[in-house]
Amino acid sequence: MGQLDVKLSANLEKLWSWTSTKAFVHFLYDRGNPVNINHTHSLIGISNIEWPIDTTRFFQAWIERSVLDDTLGVLVGLYPFDSEFSALDSGAVILNPSFGASPDVSLTRGPSIFNNSSFGVRLKWQSKAVPLYVQAAMLDGIPGDPAHPQGTHIKFAKGDGSFHIFESGIVPGDGRSGGFSKVAVGGWGYTARVDDLADLDADGSPVKRRSSGWYALGEQTVWRGNNDASLAAFARYCATDGNSTAIDRAVNLGLHWRAPFRLRPDDVAGIAVTRAHIGGKYRRAMAAAGVETMSDESILELTYRAAITRWLAVQPVVERIRNPGALIRKTTVLGIRLELAL
Numbered sequence: 001m002g003q004l005d006v007k008l009s010a011n012l013e014k015l016w017s018w019t020s021t022k023a024f025v026h027f028l029y030d031r032g033n034p035v036n037i038n039h040t041h042s043l044i045g046i047s048n049i050e051w052p053i054d055t056t057r058f059f060q061a062w063i064e065r066s067v068l069d070d071t072l073g074v075l076v077g078l079y080p081f082d083s084e085f086s087a088l089d090s091g092a093v094i095l096n097p098s099f100g101a102s103p104d105v106s107l108t109r110g111p112s113i114f115n116n117s118s119f120g121v122r123l124k125w126q127s128k129a130v131p132l133y134v135q136a137a138m139l140d141g142i143p144g145d146p147a148h149p150q151g152t153h154i155k156f157a158k159g160d161g162s163f164h165i166f167e168s169g170i171v172p173g174d175g176r177s178g179g180f181s182k183v184a185v186g187g188w189g190y191t192a193r194v195d196d197l198a199d200l201d202a203d204g205s206p207v208k209r210r211s212s213g214w215y216a217l218g219e220q221t222v223w224r225g226n227n228d229a230s231l232a233a234f235a236r237y238c239a240t241d242g243n244s245t246a247i248d249r250a251v252n253l254g255l256h257w258r259a260p261f262r263l264r265p266d267d268v269a270g271i272a273v274t275r276a277h278i279g280g281k282y283r284r285a286m287a288a289a290g291v292e293t294m295s296d297e298s299i300l301e302l303t304y305r306a307a308i309t310r311w312l313a314v315q316p317v318v319e320r321i322r323n324p325g326a327l328i329r330k331t332t333v334l335g336i337r338l339e340l341a342l
Contacts, residue, residue, distance in 0.1 A: 003049045004029035012063070020070055026060035028115055035333070042324040043107065043246050044276055044299050045097040046333050051115045057144075057152040059117055073124045078154070080117040081137050084124070085167050085188075090180040090219045090232040090256040093270040095317050095337065096301050099252055102238040103276050107245040108211050109194050110142040112163060118143040119154045120162075131172045138164045141192050161192025179221035180232040180256070187214040194244045197281035213240035229259040240279075246326065247297075248279035266307035273300045278326045286326075293326040313339040 062077025120139030169184030254272030
């Protein structure tokens with residue numbers, strides 16, 4: 001799998017005298033052989049750069065204006081909510097996608113996450129008196145145009161509805177001084193209704209329900225050594241109503257170890273585990289189709305990101321997957337990621 005990112009940020013106050021305004025554009029080029037889609041079939045996934053279809057598109061394209069003495073940011077444009085919501089910054093070294101958008105929400109009808117985002121609005125308020133923030137977003141319920149999955153599309157089709165998400169958190173101490181420190185809770189939901197996985201109405205058709213969920217997370221630097229060495233722990237719990245997705249709750253746990261060797265100050269080692277519980281309605285639906293499923297799927301990941309130079313990083317990874325696709329089996333994935341930053 002390969003991915004090219006081209007990013008451009010602009011200070012519009014300096015360029016065009018637009019007070020407290022900035023813009024950002026992120027272009028993606030995705031090509032290759034999606035390993036999980038073609039081989040592993042994990043519900044959680046195995047790589048945070050895997051995509052369902054080869055494409056080139058604008059992933060982000062937005063303008064943000066800060067008002068109320070720069071305490072409130074108003075963002076409008078193409079925006080993936082997992083860039084700021086439900087985010088574990090210390091978990092970014094982990095390659096499994098479940099440490100970006102949580103696996104329960106990523107399986108819903110069309111979340112605005114990698115690699116296809118929706119058009120919408122995000123508000124973020126940051127207190128200057130205390131380390132508290134509150135943010136909310138409302139986005140098109142179906143990113144792009146499903147009939148034309150390649151390229152960049154903004155289409156507000158009938159039945160898309162909207163996706164909304166809210167989060168409040170505290171970022172004390174290390175969260176503003178180069179370490180990791182955050183506690184947050186949030187909730188999300190869709191306005192459009194989708195088919196229930198198991199419940200039928202009087203006519204024998206699936207009951208229509210709105211999908212919703214919530215999450216709580218925390219991360220903290222727990223140790224600091226010499227030469228920028230540090231150890232951070234992170235955790236997140238998330239849950240949905242279980243009516244329309246295979247995963248109804250999941251937990252992420254992990255450690256982020258910076259500079260594990262004295263002479264390698266920019267290297268990072270990571271170990272993490274995700275355990276996803278398979279919803280009862282999904283299991284009943286699979287049983288009706290003659291497929292026996294397990295009650296959970298889990299992944300253990302070990303990875304090491306070696307910063308060879310300022311522009312080259314090499315990151316080997318091992319993932320051990322138990323019950324991929326909620327089926328009774330085990331899989332081991334070995335890989336290596338090369339990062340070139342130009």
